Amino acid sequence: MSTVIKTENLTYTYGLGTPFEKTAVKDVNIEIEEGELCGIIGHTGSGKSTLIQHLNGLIKPTSGHIYIDGLDIWDKAVKIRDIRFKVGLVFQYPEYQIFEDTVFKDIAFGPKNMGFSEDEVKRRVEESAEIVGLKPETLLRSPFELSGGQKRRVAIAGVMAMEPKILILDEPVAGLDPKGREKILAQIKRYRDQKNATVLLISHSMEDVARFTTKILVMEGGGVFCYDTPPKVFGRASELTAMGLAVPQITRVMNRLKAAGIELDGDIYTVEYAAKKINEYLLKHKSES
Amino acid sequence: MENIIEIKDVTFRYQSEEETSTSVNVLEHINLNIKKGEFVAVLGHNGSGKSTLAKLCNAILTPTSGVVKSYGYDTADEDKLFDIRRKIGMVFQNPDNQLVATVVEEDVAFGLENIGVPTDKMRVRVDEALKAVDMYEYRGHAPHKLSGGQKQRVAIAGIIAMKPECIVLDEPTAMLDPRGREEVINTVRMLNRDFGITIVLITHYMEEAAQADRIIVIDGGQVLLDGKPEDVFSKVTLLKSVGLDVPQVTELMFILHEQGLDTDTHIISEDMAAEALLKLLK
Numbered sequence: 292m293s294t295v296i297k298t299e300n301l302t303y304t305y306g307l308g309t310p311f312e313k314t315a316v317k318d319v320n321i322e323i324e325e326g327e328l329c330g331i332i333g334h335t336g337s338g339k340s341t342l343i344q345h346l347n348g349l350i351k352p353t354s355g356h357i358y359i360d361g362l363d364i365w366d367k368a369v370k371i372r373d374i375r376f377k378v379g380l381v382f383q384y385p386e387y388q389i390f391e392d393t394v395f396k397d398i399a400f401g402p403k404n405m406g407f408s409e410d411e412v413k414r415r416v417e418e419s420a421e422i423v424g425l426k427p428e429t430l431l432r433s434p435f436e437l438s439g440g441q442k443r444r445v446a447i448a449g450v451m452a453m454e455p456k457i458l459i460l461d462e463p464v465a466g467l468d469p470k471g472r473e474k475i476l477a478q479i480k481r482y483r484d485q486k487n488a489t490v491l492l493i494s495h496s497m498e499d500v501a502r503f504t505t506k507i508l509v510m511e512g513g514g515v516f517c518y519d520t521p522p523k524v525f526g527r528a529s530e531l532t533a534m535g536l537a538v539p540q541i542t543r544v545m546n547r548l549k550a551a552g553i554e555l556d557g558d559i560y561t562v563e564y565a566a567k568k569i570n571e572y573l574l575k576h577k578s579e580s
Numbered sequence: 581m582e583n584i585i586e587i588k589d590v591t592f593r594y595q596s597e598e599e600t601s602t603s604v605n606v607l608e609h610i611n612l613n614i615k616k617g618e619f620v621a622v623l624g625h626n627g628s629g630k631s632t633l634a635k636l637c638n639a640i641l642t643p644t645s646g647v648v649k650s651y652g653y654d655t656a657d658e659d660k661l662f663d664i665r666r667k668i669g670m671v672f673q674n675p676d677n678q679l680v681a682t683v684v685e686e687d688v689a690f691g692l693e694n695i696g697v698p699t700d701k702m703r704v705r706v707d708e709a710l711k712a713v714d715m716y717e718y719r720g721h722a723p724h725k726l727s728g729g730q731k732q733r734v735a736i737a738g739i740i741a742m743k744p745e746c747i748v749l750d751e752p753t754a755m756l757d758p759r760g761r762e763e764v765i766n767t768v769r770m771l772n773r774d775f776g777i778t779i780v781l782i783t784h785y786m787e788e789a790a791q792a793d794r795i796i797v798i799d800g801g802q803v804l805l806d807g808k809p810e811d812v813f814s815k816v817t818l819l820k821s822v823g824l825d826v827p828q829v830t831e832l833m834f835i836l837h838e839q840g841l842d843t844d845t846h847i848i849s850e851d852m853a854a855e856a857l858l859k860l861l862k
Binding site: 335336440470471495498535537543544547551553562565570576 | 823
């Protein structure tokens with residue numbers, strides 16, 4: 292696997308030289324491999340949103356470098372427009388950014404701006420609508436008649452239609468019900484699998500992050516606290532809790548069992564895995580006794 | 581206990597500009613009572629009608645047919661709007677849409693100014709409200725510099741300064757990080773426990789709903805389940821079929837039970853789960 296995103300001493304200060312000066316991102320060095328499904332967690336104000344806005348050049352760092360596919364995105368030879376096509380960014384509550392009068396036109400906005408032929412635009416719209424589970428007849432409807440969850444999917448499809456190699460989403464499932472969350476997360480995963488893309492997503496739901504990601508980036512005070520696999524990250528329960536985060540409920544219960552002397556081996560952070568480990572434990576102890 | 585909100589055979593449909601057959605009933609023939617001092621959580625998938633139900637409680641919306649009585653007042657009676665809203669306060673999802681002033685304490689005082697509370701009394705009530713939500717030390721701060729959880733607590737302070745008897749919260753934690761969620765939920769529980777304020781909490785977080793006295797599940801505009809959290813959450817398959825979920829600990833007990841172990845599926849909290857699992861594994 293090769294590195295697709297790399298930052299080098301990335302620092303960003305808001306309102307530089309004013310009384311409101313605030314360093315939101317401090318000396319961040321990360322390397323994200325191709326194909327990763329990376330969750331970004333951190334409490335409000337930890338720098339998550341500021342960091343991701345650097346990755347497609349919406350914000351220019353105060354100091355440091357960002358490399359996408361090995362290219363320094365602020366190098367004079369690099370066109371930032373190309374970077375924005377390569378790195379798609381979906382903001383929080385993207386359904387508020389929908390403006391066209393049909394779902395088709397809204398999803399087509401991005402690829403059209405990229406200069407593709409009508410046929411290609413059509414192919415991309417249909418394919419991304421399919422990925423997010425929108426029926427073909429929905430494409431002709433006004434996006435404003437749709438439910439909140441459907442509108443959210445239209446907005447996400449609009450970015451997917453640009454077929455970015457790197458898809459970044461800021462809290463894509465905030466405010467949705469459990470099934471809606473599950474669906475959108477599965478669709479994001481599908482995009483990544485179909486397009487061999489890399490996905491970064493910010494979430495406040497530790498349970499979602501635990502189930503859906505391959506790696507987790509933990510931000511704290513503008514810096515990187517750690518970047519590791521879910522079991523390794525959620526193995527640091529007390530540190531996460533101290534910084535205002537949490538571990539999934541199931542992990543908290545398993546930690547209490549551990550404290551009471553019952554050691555189910557392995558770091559447990561999903562319900563299915565917990566059930567499996569409990570059964571294994573019972574089997575082992577039954578055969579012993 | 582007396583009923584403070586009585587919903588009788590209520591049907592609600594949003595009126596579209598061109599009244600056509602496409603407008604559907606959001607709520608259909610709902611009957612519900614909320615008792616004084618209860619902590620009720622309302623669950624339902626997006627579009628199930630739960631926010632509509634909340635807005636019917638304090639007359640932001642009035643029923644298409646049927647009657648809602650809040651504190652004995654018919655919510656369709658416009659002369660009683662003021663009385664109803666003095667009794668029932670509402671907190672919404674997005675804290676940024678609810679704060680109006682540039683200083684925290686002025687924001688909390690906003691409602692009091694509107695109802696003409698004298699300055700000296702206002703001072704006392706603002707301070708009390710800010711202390712209740714543990715935001716007193718931030719009284720001189722600018723609201724936009726607070727965290728999401730802090731902003732939401734300021735919004736709650738603005739409501740409790742009005743001394744309501746009931747607070748309806750529509751997904752107050754949807755935009756917050758884990759600590760912010762915990763701060764808000766602890767505040768809500770405290771208001772219920774220590775101040776006897778009736779709470780109606782709409783949420784998508786099952787762990788939050790598990791802390792209520794009673795859970796109402798709305799689906800397809802109707803009441804699907806209404807009962808104690810442990811009873812409601814024990815219906816794992818039914819809840820999942822309507823797009824909802826159960827707390828992780830309940831799901832674990834359910835899976836183990838399906839696999840033939842003798843586990844109680846009425847377990848809804850970490851404490852209960854840890855205890856049950858220790859018994860099982862020791």
